[in-house]
Amino acid sequence: MKFSKLIADRYAEEIDLDFSKIQETVILKSILSRRSIRKFLNKPISKELLTLLLAASQSAPSKSNLQQYSILVIQDQNIKNEISDLIGNTKWALTAPIFLIYLADIRRNMKITNDRGYDHKNNNVDTFMNSVIDAALAMQSTICAAESIGLGVCPISMIRNIIEEVKVICELPKGVFPIAGLAIGWPDEKSKISIRLSQDIVTHLDKYNEKDLINKINKYDAKVFKKDPIPEKRQRHIDLYGVAKKGTWSENISRQLSIPERSHFKNWLKKNGFNLE
Template sequence: MNNTIKSITNHRSIRSFTNQMIEEDKLSAILESAQAAPSSINGQQMSIIVIKDQTTKDKIAKLAGGQPWISSTPIFLLFLADYYRAKLAADKNDEELVISNNMEGTLVSSIDVGLAMGNSIVAAESLGLGTVCIGGIRMSPDEIIELLELPKYVYPMAGLCIGYPVEENIPDKKPRLPKEAVVHQEKYNSNINSYIDDYDKTISEYMKNRPNTQNIHDWSSSISSTYNKVYFPKVSRTLKEQGLKCE
């Protein structure tokens, strides 16, 4: 196993950062890695806002549901689905931007964001930095759009805290589902109930051993209690308002 794979498989979410600022050459390498990710038709339907300003980070932390690690991270990267450049290209060539009206357009930009964000995480962690992904920016998309002055055809998808970890607060690596429940050979194997049962036991034990854990749960109960509702209900409306109509 080479060092790249070791770094990837050793990932854990970091929510406690030191005050040390990330060096500009490291930040530049992370952003360059993000841009190097594959992109559908080379459309590059992704943008990043680099946020260092403390007031802005504090506002985003509140809008994301009260996540203090957004405030404490030296740098917060906001990843955006972005068809604004495509709209400018369409106008330049007297064409109509149609893809943004269809669910395919939303899927394409989401995949582009995910690939770029994944590259950023791998790059950051290879440089000794810690990261944690923030989906909570979609809790208050209206306010995020206004705060960061996002034009039409641009939508906030996810954020990434990056910083030097406080070593004593690095959590244990969270177990993943058994490979047999995730990796299928030739055809999808639907008979995976036993793997979920086993994983529920694994996660319950993991949660019991975490320090200061108030909520002991297994995987299936956590997923069920989250997915029994649309937990970011403003997303559908605000996507449409930003020109990503998902029809």
């Protein structure tokens, strides 16, 4: 598929630029056309392929090469079952042949620093954030690699709704927490592309600019609503707010953001080795 078509699909809008001179690489086409997959074939992923996918994670950039993340490869069927039983509607994720859990990990370098005879004086919010960024980039690197060879994936932040249980099941020590799971498998569905905010909303030229924001969002809502309105079953908090007159993106995210989510998370982190100073 041509870049112009891929871009038009991503924004539900033609872009008046000539992309024809740009080399069409597999990876770029794969990134531009990506969509999450939530249904997988019962077909294994070889040890060799898994090794490559994990190496892709580790090839991501890492703040000062501190490598402050770890990856849990969940293989034991009993552990899969335990997580699956706890995760409600997200059970399908544990049917993927590979389920990874990306961990922000400030623990390993604390141990290394102490072992070398130094005091570790960076258990702070900056290190917390760097570890989360490292883990997220590692996950994204595997997402790109997996999708470029035809695998389907879906990140799973639902894992943080059961963070205490995951800690116990997977024996996570202090200074380590799951940022997200990642289900990986051969796709058994053709999901729809998710239309993104237009570039003039998300990118800013030299200076941050909110001019006409709400008008631009209204236009985006209209485009998405025309192609892919949010059905009742995917609308947030209809118990509180009722069914939306129009299932638009902005209505849905506003409903979602009006109710606090995971409000115990900071306390959990503080109890589990992250000082967040």
